[in-house]
Amino acid sequence: MKPPDRSHNGNFRRRPAGPSAAAPEPLAPGLAARIAAAQILADTLTMGRPLDERFSGENVHPRLTGLDARDRALTRSIVTVSLRRLGTIRKALAGFLDKGLPKKSGSLEWTLVVAAAQLLFLDTPDHAAVDLAVRAARAEPAAAPFAALVNGVLRNVARARQEILDGSDALDDDTPAWLAARWRANYGASVARSIASANRDEPTLDLSVKSDAEGWARRLGGIVLPTGSVRLESHVPICELEGYKEGEWWVQDAGAALPARLLKASPGMRVVDLCAAPGGKGAEIAVTGARLTAVDRSAERLKRLAVNFERLRLNAEIAVADALSFDAPPFDAVLLDAPCTATGTIRRHPDVGWTKRLGDLAPLSAQQTQLLDKAVALTKPGGLLVYCTCSLEPEEGELQIAALLRRNPDVRRLPIDPGEIGGLTECLSPAGDLRTLPCHLRGPTPRLSGLDGFFAARLRRRS
Numbered sequence: 001m002k003p004p005d006r007s008h009n010g011n012f013r014r015r016p017a018g019p020s021a022a023a024p025e026p027l028a029p030g031l032a033a034r035i036a037a038a039q040i041l042a043d044t045l046t047m048g049r050p051l052d053e054r055f056s057g058e059n060v061h062p063r064l065t066g067l068d069a070r071d072r073a074l075t076r077s078i079v080t081v082s083l084r085r086l087g088t089i090r091k092a093l094a095g096f097l098d099k100g101l102p103k104k105s106g107s108l109e110w111t112l113v114v115a116a117a118q119l120l121f122l123d124t125p126d127h128a129a130v131d132l133a134v135r136a137a138r139a140e141p142a143a144a145p146f147a148a149l150v151n152g153v154l155r156n157v158a159r160a161r162q163e164i165l166d167g168s169d170a171l172d173d174d175t176p177a178w179l180a181a182r183w184r185a186n187y188g189a190s191v192a193r194s195i196a197s198a199n200r201d202e203p204t205l206d207l208s209v210k211s212d213a214e215g216w217a218r219r220l221g222g223i224v225l226p227t228g229s230v231r232l233e234s235h236v237p238i239c240e241l242e243g244y245k246e247g248e249w250w251v252q253d254a255g256a257a258l259p260a261r262l263l264k265a266s267p268g269m270r271v272v273d274l275c276a277a278p279g280g281k282g283a284e285i286a287v288t289g290a291r292l293t294a295v296d297r298s299a300e301r302l303k304r305l306a307v308n309f310e311r312l313r314l315n316a317e318i319a320v321a322d323a324l325s326f327d328a329p330p331f332d333a334v335l336l337d338a339p340c341t342a343t344g345t346i347r348r349h350p351d352v353g354w355t356k357r358l359g360d361l362a363p364l365s366a367q368q369t370q371l372l373d374k375a376v377a378l379t380k381p382g383g384l385l386v387y388c389t390c391s392l393e394p395e396e397g398e399l400q401i402a403a404l405l406r407r408n409p410d411v412r413r414l415p416i417d418p419g420e421i422g423g424l425t426e427c428l429s430p431a432g433d434l435r436t437l438p439c440h441l442r443g444p445t446p447r448l449s450g451l452d453g454f455f456a457a458r459l460r461r462r463s
């Protein structure tokens with residue numbers, strides 16, 4: 001279990017997670033969603049469990065059972081914005097909690113955070129956000145004595161809303177301190193602040209289409225990006241969108257769609273995707289008619305790949321295996337989308353920055369080095385290898401490739417041409433590697449802008 005990172009801003013003392021007592025019956029409308037949001041937020045930050053897993057699949061959070069679709073969606077948007085703007089919210093609350101959080105107050109901290117998130121960033125009426133937080137506090141024996149404090153603090157937050165928002169800085173407040181320091185050092189203060197600002201904006205839905213991007217953009221009310229992905233502003237559940245059942249497209253961030261395309265897969269080519277699940281990048285390969293082998297050590301995640309490929313009517317040979325011990329004749333091309341800190345995906349997964357920590361970097365980068373060596377061994381002479389990670393940290397990108405090129409004279413870099421990525425020169429490093437940032441690809445609105453942060457290098461094994 002990972003403790004929450006409190007090294008940055010806000011001065012709360014650590015509390016045990018979640019309301020422990022059942023809320024009184026009957027619950028006021030909307031109260032169950034607020035209690036669920038507080039508990040899911042607490043669980044995410046104190047246990048480091050990925051947020052996505054709490055809203056779907058086998059590990060769905062128990063507080064969501066019994067909530068209708070609307071309340072589930074509300075819960076999710078409260079938790080998401082709470083994480084996206086956690087530093088601003090904590091700073092605001094701390095300003096009105098002169099003595100800090102009272103001791104032994106149960107889940108009071110989380111009740112306050114989710115209520116402040118509604119007051120500052122959602123269109124919940126002030127009286128409803130405050131009233132429901134007071135009720136949530138009263139419903140829990142440890143927090144009940146502090147119901148009046150909840151009322152007072154939240155009314156102050158509502159009154160000071162504009163001042164709080166004006167005084168909030170994306171990098172200093174809403175970025176975990178360890179990442180803010182690293183991004184400043186690695187990208188400079190200005191780019192670091194742009195990355196942090198982009199992470200504050202809720203991203204849209206990007207689709208990779210099998211064909212006819214213009215047609216799908218027209219039918220779904222989206223735009224075609226220079227890279228060929230279709231970007232939607234839609235809030236409709238994806239399975240209700242035209243073309244979903246027919247398997248004409250799959251959801252994938254436009255930045256994530258780029259690395260696999262650098263392999264230039266073609267019909268009949270033998271390609272292995274060594275960390276393949278749930279399959280977004282593999283689909284980019286399979287759709288070309290290449291013969292794809294999809295390897296992943298997680299059987300569970302490969303099941304999702306199989307379901308996705310079935311819907312898309314795409315073929316792959318699936319192998320549940322640790323890539324390090326996977327054995328096969330060398331391939332024409334290899335994709336290694338290695339496990340990483342995922343700090344490039346904070347726009348879509350605002351929990352990542354708060355649940356990952358600096359100490360995760362070294363073991364992950366050691367694993368990436370091993371996987372890279374294995375990937376080279378699985379590439380036939382003259383074949384191509386693309387290495388990528390969804391991380392902004394050089395240890396998981398640029399430095400991995402520099403070290404590989406130093407230790408293995410058998411591989412050389414094949415620089416990427418801007419034309420291969422829709423002319424996005426801003427996304428290429430001087431060496432010719434891909435380096436997308438959340439602040440790249442500015443569109444007409446913040447919502448229509450941005451890319452997940454990816455690093456990708458293309459290498460050729462000498463003949």
Ligand SMILES: C[S@@+](CC[C@H](N)C(=O)[O-])C[C@H]1O[C@@H](n2cnc3c(N)ncnc32)[C@H](O)[C@@H]1O
Nearest residue numbers: 275276277278279280281296297298322323337
């Ligand atoms: C970044 S995700 C891959 C995402 C995937 N390429 C896609 O586009 O949908 C990393 C994957 O690596 C897998 N993984 C981690 N270590 C592995 C190993 N040693 N061998 C095989 N798979 C591994 C994880 O199970 C996870 O599914």
